[in-house]
Amino acid sequence: MTEITHHSQVWTYRTPKARLLLWGGWLALVALFVWCWQVMTRDTIWFFVADAPRQAADIGSRMLPPRWSYMSELWLPLWDTINIATLGTIGGVIMAVPVAFMAARNTTPSARILRPIALFIIVASRSINSLIWALLLVAIIGPGLLAGIVAIALRSIGFVGKLLYEAIEETDARQIEAIEATGAGGAQVLSYGIVPQIMPAFWGISVFRWDINIRESTILGLVGAGGIGLKLQASLNVLAWSQVSVILLLILATVVLSEWVSARMRHAII
Template sequence: MNALSPVTQAAKPPRVWHRFTPAERIGRSMVYVLSAIAVVWSLRTIEVIPEFLYDAPEQTADLFRRMWPFDWAFYPEQVHDALIETFHIATLGTLLALVLALPLAFLAARNFTRNPALNWLAQFIFVSSRSVNSLIWALLFVAIFGPGALAGVMSIAFRSIGFIGKLFSEALEEAQKGPVEALTATGAPRAMILVKGYWPQVEPAFWSVALLRWDINIRESAVLGLVGAGGIGVALDASLNNLYWDQVGLILAVIFSVVVVTEIVTSWLRARLI
């Protein structure tokens, strides 16, 4: 028997390794086929006009030629004050969102609030906030408060509640149980458990989320003026309507520069605070 075992062992077919199971391969193939069908269906539905595509490069080049050189005299007249207002909208909107989102984040964290109804309510508010675009929020608040910066601040705030609340509640749920259980065992009050047990663990996440959202809000507030919610978008909308392309180019360059500078500043602050 011992002499026959090597022959029997050699007669077995070699094992072949496959990255995916047959079911996974079928599923991936179905995804590829459905994606191709969706792309073809979308192209047929939107009715792309080939004539408009042929001269698109020429039209784009002509548009950029009209934007240069910039109308630098337009900056102190309209752009500077609108740019400062954009910063104010983004900053106040972010601060208001933090004030509104943090209590909801504690309600959404299942390890802090052990009430499924309150958890569900907070999550519902987060989803509702994130599902509505900032421009839609701006249109709503322009109808309520009228055109101006107040509508922009409210739209930025209500758009940011879902983002800040969701990420901060997830950070709370990932907090270590040891410090919290130790404070609870000593009879510490709820406020002390929050300050000494949870906050030291979630403070880096808080500053990271706050800075990231402020960075995003700077970009979003730059276009809210297109619907009357204040900021530099108002100047951009006026220049577009009047076909002053040299002013449009200046405003777009300013927005791009502000976005780059804001990214650098937030990255520096995040490295210092976290």
């Protein structure tokens, strides 16, 4: 008969070495957090921090009641803001479509040259905030709506291009092969095999980006790129807090309305 030996070793979720490494990692993370906190608060004046609640309450009291009579001066800047977002989105989508097709592995004409260039354009666009684009463009082409429109368009290229090229890569290859089996050329495969599959995603991405651009375009006026942000900057400069409250409420209402419109449009499309 064979004897069954019983081992006294108890199973543990982690070995002693793994537990030691885990605790070491947590200690290193805490040390990193403490060091970062010291760097960030090195020049902090804590008296101002302690006084911040009183200052916030004071500014809040000055913002109430809102100066509703100022609303009549905000409709035109608000319309400019909506135009900046809409035209910038259209321009960004138009430029993003060829970039997306060049970035997608299954549609790029050159995987070694054009695809890296397209991916670089997408990364560069997404890396720079629209406010920074507006700041640069105001210095290049001057203040006004054009700088805001171009800034929104340049920022939108990366967002639309990335999501669209991922949608292109996820297309059903069987449908494309069926089109190719009929003897269709490259343009016909693109028109009948790929484009119909990505159109719902294309419209959904475009509407979603327009909704984002509505929010981003409201602050471009802070750097001179037009829109309701110019009125906000002017009111802040003269400490007209009752006007600031009206502008903020109008921006909030506009963003909520654009979110509702965007959701309804995406639901209808997708």
